[in-house]
Amino acid sequence: MSATMRIVNGQVYDPKNNINGEIKEICIQDGKIVDAVDDDATIIDAKGMVIMPGGVDIHCHIAGPKVNLARKLTPEARRHDVHPSTPFTRSGSGGTTPSTFAAGYRYATLGYTTAMEAAVSPIGARHVLEEFEDTPIIDKGFYVLLGNNIFLHNLIREKRFEEFEQAVAWWVNATKAYTVKLVNPGGDEAWKGKKNSNVTDIDEKTGPSSDISPRQIIEAFVKTVNKQGYPHPPHIHCNNLGHSGNYITTLETMKTAGDLRAHIAHIQFHSYGGVVGKNPISKAAEIADYVNKHPNITCDVGQVMFGESTIMTADAPLAYVLKGHTKGKWVNADTECESGCGILPFVYQEHLYMHTLQWAIGLELFLLSEDPWRIILSTDHPNGGSFMAYPKLIKLLMDEKFRHEEMKRVNQKALLKCSLPELKREYTLYEIAIITRAGPAKALGLETKGHLGVGADADITIYDLMDDKEMMFSTARYVFKSGEPMIANHEFTTDSKGKVYHIAPTYDNKIEEVLKPFFEDFYSIEFSNYPVDDHYLHQHEIIKTR
Amino acid sequence: MPLHLKLHTQPEVPLEADCICPDKIQSLKGSEISSMIVFHGNRQVKLGEFFDCKGEFDGEIIIDGDLNNVKHVGASMTFGKIIIEGNIGLHTGAAMQGGEIIIEGNAADWLAAEMQGGKITVKGNAGHMTGSGYRGSTVGMQGGEIFIHGNVKNETGHVMRRGLIVVGGDSGDFTGVNMIAGTIIVLGNMGIRTGAGMRRGSIICFNEAEILPTFTRNCVYKPSFIKFYINYLEKNGFSIDSSYTNGTFERWSGDSIELNRGEVLLSQYKNK
Numbered sequence: 001m002s003a004t005m006r007i008v009n010g011q012v013y014d015p016k017n018n019i020n021g022e023i024k025e026i027c028i029q030d031g032k033i034v035d036a037v038d039d040d041a042t043i044i045d046a047k048g049m050v051i052m053p054g055g056v057d058i059h060c061h062i063a064g065p066k067v068n069l070a071r072k073l074t075p076e077a078r079r080h081d082v083h084p085s086t087p088f089t090r091s092g093s094g095g096t097t098p099s100t101f102a103a104g105y106r107y108a109t110l111g112y113t114t115a116m117e118a119a120v121s122p123i124g125a126r127h128v129l130e131e132f133e134d135t136p137i138i139d140k141g142f143y144v145l146l147g148n149n150i151f152l153h154n155l156i157r158e159k160r161f162e163e164f165e166q167a168v169a170w171w172v173n174a175t176k177a178y179t180v181k182l183v184n185p186g187g188d189e190a191w192k193g194k195k196n197s198n199v200t201d202i203d204e205k206t207g208p209s210s211d212i213s214p215r216q217i218i219e220a221f222v223k224t225v226n227k228q229g230y231p232h233p234p235h236i237h238c239n240n241l242g243h244s245g246n247y248i249t250t251l252e253t254m255k256t257a258g259d260l261r262a263h264i265a266h267i268q269f270h271s272y273g274g275v276v277g278k279n280p281i282s283k284a285a286e287i288a289d290y291v292n293k294h295p296n297i298t299c300d301v302g303q304v305m306f307g308e309s310t311i312m313t314a315d316a317p318l319a320y321v322l323k324g325h326t327k328g329k330w331v332n333a334d335t336e337c338e339s340g341c342g343i344l345p346f347v348y349q350e351h352l353y354m355h356t357l358q359w360a361i362g363l364e365l366f367l368l369s370e371d372p373w374r375i376i377l378s379t380d381h382p383n384g385g386s387f388m389a390y391p392k393l394i395k396l397l398m399d400e401k402f403r404h405e406e407m408k409r410v411n412q413k414a415l416l417k418c419s420l421p422e423l424k425r426e427y428t429l430y431e432i433a434i435i436t437r438a439g440p441a442k443a444l445g446l447e448t449k450g451h452l453g454v455g456a457d458a459d460i461t462i463y464d465l466m467d468d469k470e471m472m473f474s475t476a477r478y479v480f481k482s483g484e485p486m487i488a489n490h491e492f493t494t495d496s497k498g499k500v501y502h503i504a505p506t507y508d509n510k511i512e513e514v515l516k517p518f519f520e521d522f523y524s525i526e527f528s529n530y531p532v533d534d535h536y537l538h539q540h541e542i543i544k545t546r
Numbered sequence: 547m548p549l550h551l552k553l554h555t556q557p558e559v560p561l562e563a564d565c566i567c568p569d570k571i572q573s574l575k576g577s578e579i580s581s582m583i584v585f586h587g588n589r590q591v592k593l594g595e596f597f598d599c600k601g602e603f604d605g606e607i608i609i610d611g612d613l614n615n616v617k618h619v620g621a622s623m624t625f626g627k628i629i630i631e632g633n634i635g636l637h638t639g640a641a642m643q644g645g646e647i648i649i650e651g652n653a654a655d656w657l658a659a660e661m662q663g664g665k666i667t668v669k670g671n672a673g674h675m676t677g678s679g680y681r682g683s684t685v686g687m688q689g690g691e692i693f694i695h696g697n698v699k700n701e702t703g704h705v706m707r708r709g710l711i712v713v714g715g716d717s718g719d720f721t722g723v724n725m726i727a728g729t730i731i732v733l734g735n736m737g738i739r740t741g742a743g744m745r746r747g748s749i750i751c752f753n754e755a756e757i758l759p760t761f762t763r764n765c766v767y768k769p770s771f772i773k774f775y776i777n778y779l780e781k782n783g784f785s786i787d788s789s790y791t792n793g794t795f796e797r798w799s800g801d802s803i804e805l806n807r808g809e810v811l812l813s814q815y816k817n818k
Binding site for chain 1: 680681682683684
């Protein structure tokens with residue numbers, strides 16, 4: 001098929017360009033959206049179909065050492081969910097942690113064309129980039145974990161903020177990351193050093209000599225990333241994930257950012273009231289209210305979906321606590337001087353109070369949001385559920401009747417502790433296009449993604465318009481990636497590798513003289529071998545820092 | 547007349563023949579059966595490239611030849627009968643839900659792995675992991691019966707949850723390892739570490755065995771249910787000394803690293 005195409009007769013949903021279901025032609029040339037094409041362009045008739053930009057997943061876990069550990073930990077999931085090859089695509093295995101090939105193809109099947117791996121320890125960056133090369137079709141990027149980095153903690157403790165900024169920029173460059181990720185900042189060190197303890201308050205002092213707080217770490221990163229103008233702000237997984245009463249920590253984390261940009265990851269897991277050790281209650285209203293009133297904050301929801309999942313986190317103390325509940329197989333890891341890790345298979349069950357409340361809080365956050373551009377759809381794949389559950393989540397948001405049917409099957413006591421039963425709102429296709437496409441692309445600063453305006457990447461999804469929105473969003477009829485038809489009439493027609501997005505903030509080389517002695521003393525890897533070489537990047541693009 | 551499959555070409559690499567299953571054959575005619583797809587290594591080929599197919603399926607399949615390199619026969623079957631006239635390869639009857647498989651020779655490893663129902667009889671020996679769970683699975687055999695007249699190797703009944711495994715000869719190490727429930731009867735000798743990590747279930751041996759230190763000796767008694775089992779085993783072709791019928795057994799409970807609710811019964815008969 002020609003790379004010059006005209007898609008006609010389809011209902012277009014392109015929120016960035018204020019197009020809400022209008023019948024409009026979309027023209028494609030050389031991988032980009034253009035105003036017009038020649039008359040001999042290939043025509044695709046999208047009558048009775050919905051045209052949206054390709055989906056953008058702002059927060060998922062699809063590549064790298066921790067994902068691979070999870071794959072190895074669950075061989076039964078691989079056996080029971082074989083992803084067959086086609087004449088154009090390779091085979092793979094599924095489950096909640098699909099193989100690289102299956103992950104790319106399954107995202108494409110849903111109509112997603114970009115996905116960001118949300119937590120990579122710097123030392124695992126090579127592995128991630130190698131897996132990205134094997135993750136087909138979708139464009140990718142990753143966030144590098146720096147919130148439990150001992151060297152950076154030392155600089156904060158010693159108030160050497162100029163060197164801190166240079167070191168952060170060096171680390172982002174060295175790993176080819178897209179932005180920095182903070183996971184339970186300061187918490188991993190407590191877990192590693194003090195017999196499985198954790199920080200419980202944003203102002204609790206942590207570290208080897210208990211003289212640095214999570215708030216100081218968050219503040220330093222927010223200021224640095226905003227000063228250096230990264231396209232996406234620091235991606236923050238707050239302290240106290242999953243604990244009753246943690247909404248106070250979440251509010252304090254957002255307040256710490258002041259009016260600077262910050263992204264709060266899987267905010268559902270951080271919206272619990274109540275007392276530690278007892279069942280939580282919903283504080284979704286308080287969290288949604290703060291987000292609504294502060295345009296500098298973006299967040300993704302991290303919706304829990306009932307069924308199988310895999311807990312996969314750099315929040316090592318959290319995984320350690322959860323393994324006490326599941327009593328099944330589990331992995332905890334200490335990643336040198338820079339992070340921790342925990343992985344365990346997990347099942348969310350409708351009849352349990354906690355799991356129902358988590359499910360309900362996620363939906364509340366979506367439904368209470370006044371600005372869909374800043375509350376983005378995610379399940380924190382695979383933590384809250386697989387990305388393959390996105391179609392069902394969309395149906396829950398768009399269909400109040402379906403939501404109430406589902407509510408009949410869940411723990412009723414939990415529903416009494418939240419406002420979900422009273423919420424009548426139903427998302428429109430326009431709003432779905434925002435929370436799955438335009439919103440995440442805007443939050444990521446990817447100007448050529450998430451819209452269908454002239455100059456945008458021709459990443460386009462065409463769905464059959466159906467009443468059952470779960471079925472509609474489960475399989476796209478057409479998916480175009482950079483103007484090439486990847487899926488036509490529900491069948492893969494070709495394969496491609498997709499691109500890696502990263503940033504390259506400038507820094508003073510002198511910081512290497514400060515870093516090198518630390519590496520020689522404490523790292524298992526030589527300083528000169530630590531930065532990721534350019535040849536680990538296949539097709540890639542550097543997004544400019546402002 | 548049953549369907550008769552005769553191996554005419556020995557596969558050079560393992561042949562994955564999960565299509566040899568009553569559920570998949572029941573609606574097919576002669577040439578269609580020959581055209582069923584099997585994996586020869588990583589290549590898809592037709593069943594007819596390796597087997598001569600004669601007769602029509604009437605609920606029974608008879609397979610002939612040296613089938614050591616043929617895997618997954620009868621996997622996931624729910625009804626019917628398969629008679630294997632010689633030895634058979636890996637994963638025979640894996641995840642089987644019903645019906646019967648009779649193996650006149652030996653069976654390789656993973657026989658009846660994660661079996662849910664039905665009956666398998668092996669006239670010869672069986673390999674490792676008989677009636678076990680696959681790696682990563684928390685539950686193995688969940689029902690059905692496996693009768694092995696010869697010996698079995700290691701990890702028989704690993705994580706089994708329900709059902710019966712009978713071994714006429716000796717069993718290897720780790721018999722009933724991590725067993726959740728169900729019954730394993732060994733008429734010969736057992737290897738080391740029997741019932742390691744078992745939660746519930748019964749392992750009955752008609753000989754002495756080495757018991758792990760995490761098991762507790764309870765008593766010596768005459769379990770009344772043994773004679774019913776012996777009757778049942780005799781009906782299934784096992785020959786058992788009648789002295790066992792009312793014999794005494796030493797009962798050990800364990801494994802105490804788990805719930806300590808499993809039991810190992812060791813016959814005292816030969817010690818007298």
